[in-house]
Amino acid sequence: MNIEINFQTHVPIYIQIMDQIKHKIAANEIAPGDQLPTVRQMAADLRVNFNTIARAYRLMDEDGIISTQHGRGTFILDQPTGKEAEKLRRQDLERLTHHYLIEAHKLGHSPEEVKDIFLETLDLWEKNGAPSLPDDKK
Amino acid sequence: MNIEINFQTHVPIYIQIMDQIKHKIAANEIAPGDQLPTVRQMAADLRVNFNTIARAYRLMDEDGIISTQHGRGTFILDQPTGKEAEKLRRQDLERLTHHYLIEAHKLGHSPEEVKDIFLETLDLWEKNGAPSLPDDKK
DNA sequence: TATACAATCATACAAAGATACAATCATACA
DNA sequence: TGTATGATTGTATCTTTGTATGATTGTATA
Structure with a gap:
């Protein structure tokens, strides 16, 4: 997934994750329908607690950017156009x-x-x- | 952590803490990557308010000596050689x-x-x- | 004395982690 | 098919850790 966390800046980890995923969507690096890494997978990659990933996913879910589904995974939703x-x-x-x-x-x-x-x-x-x-x- | 505060001298506590940690780094008693005691832990050890520890940590963070991370802890950074x-x-x-x-x-x-x-x-x-x-x- | 300022403390808050739980899926097997 | 079972995925809750803000205390100085 190629997300990088800077632990020294004081920008919260969950914000950094949201920013980078939103950017990848805006830059068409990931597309609607694509599945994001599971909270545990990304947590392992970034060496971070999986609740922190879940928090980022939940906030983006509330914003209608992604769809997190209990037991299934999380997916990119159709993005606004025009x-x-x-x-x-x-x-x-x-x-x-x-x-x-x-x-x-x-x-x-x-x-x-x-x-x-x-x-x-x-x-x-x-x-x-x-x-x-x-x-x-x- | 073995830091000692002199409550008699009028050198501020947070200065004493910074001085002693910097000394430990210079003397290789603690190394980059090592975790420092939490602000509450060290505060209990030294019988001091934890905000005073937080102040010392914050100043050293701004100087790039350590990295304080909300919810994670604080860690010694690689010391830049200049x-x-x-x-x-x-x-x-x-x-x-x-x-x-x-x-x-x-x-x-x-x-x-x-x-x-x-x-x-x-x-x-x-x-x-x-x-x-x-x-x-x- | 009175005022200003720095150091410390008290309190409430926010970020991240640990642990236990619930929903879904994959597989085996009757 | 239908169901049992274990693995996988997200969720809820509490703890731990640092942060922000304002009050208190001590001291220097007008």
């Missing part, structure tokens, strides 16, 4: 941006420094058609 | 930037779109002194 989907994509981008800046800030970088490398890397994207790493020759 | 950390800072920022753009790209956003929201969020950082989310009411 305008709603567009809004979700936008929100996810905002979240990604915020997360990016938070991490850069924690590393001690200044806004100017971040802006420089961002624009440089964005430039490569526009030139190459896809994001790529700047050459590290210096 | 030189290595400095070298990795730039590289980390590049990696973060690349990851950010990759994920935004997966969401189907265009470079222009990403640039807009990035600059907007960066602006908030410069204004507020720390990264924050743009208000989503519109």
Whole structure:
């Protein structure tokens, strides 16, 4: 499932799980009908208590994003389309941006420094058609 | 854990705790990955309020010495050597930037779109002194 | 004295874990 | 088929652990 938990940030584990699953849905990495790992399986992968996974699943279930079924498993539901989907994509981008800046800030970088490398890397994207790493020759 | 508090001296308890833990780390009496006593456990040992322990832990957490995790406990972190950390800072920022753009790209956003929201969020950082989310009411 | 501030404490809360339980499934077998 | 049984999956509840907020205490200083 390829979810990664950062135990040092003080963002709750269940929030991190929800964010990453929502992102995977928005990015079409997982599709409606797909089964998520069982609470115990994902808990073992992430080395976390399975109640923490169950909590993330329950909240997403209440939001109508997934369907958890006692004794059966949990599955991705049909996602909103059109305008709603567009809004979700936008929100996810905002979240990604915020997360990016938070991490850069924690590393001690200044806004100017971040802006420089961002624009440089964005430039490569526009030139190459896809994001790529700047050459590290210096 | 063998920490001793001198209630006579006017050195704050939380400072005494931090000093002694830092010393134990420097002296290799405790190593990265080791779990520290819970705030309540150490508070009972030292006959002190657990918030005082929590304060010492929080400050060391902010300094990157330990990792306090809600509901899990607190653990000794790898101690950055300074030189290595400095070298990795730039590289980390590049990696973060690349990851950010990759994920935004997966969401189907265009470079222009990403640039807009990035600059907007960066602006908030410069204004507020720390990264924050743009208000989503519109 | 009075005021301000830092250190500590008291209380209520939130996140995560441990344990026991209930629903469903898979299999064997009458 | 129908049912018994064990495995698998999610759920409920309580405990443990750190967090947030405000009150209390002691001390320096105007």
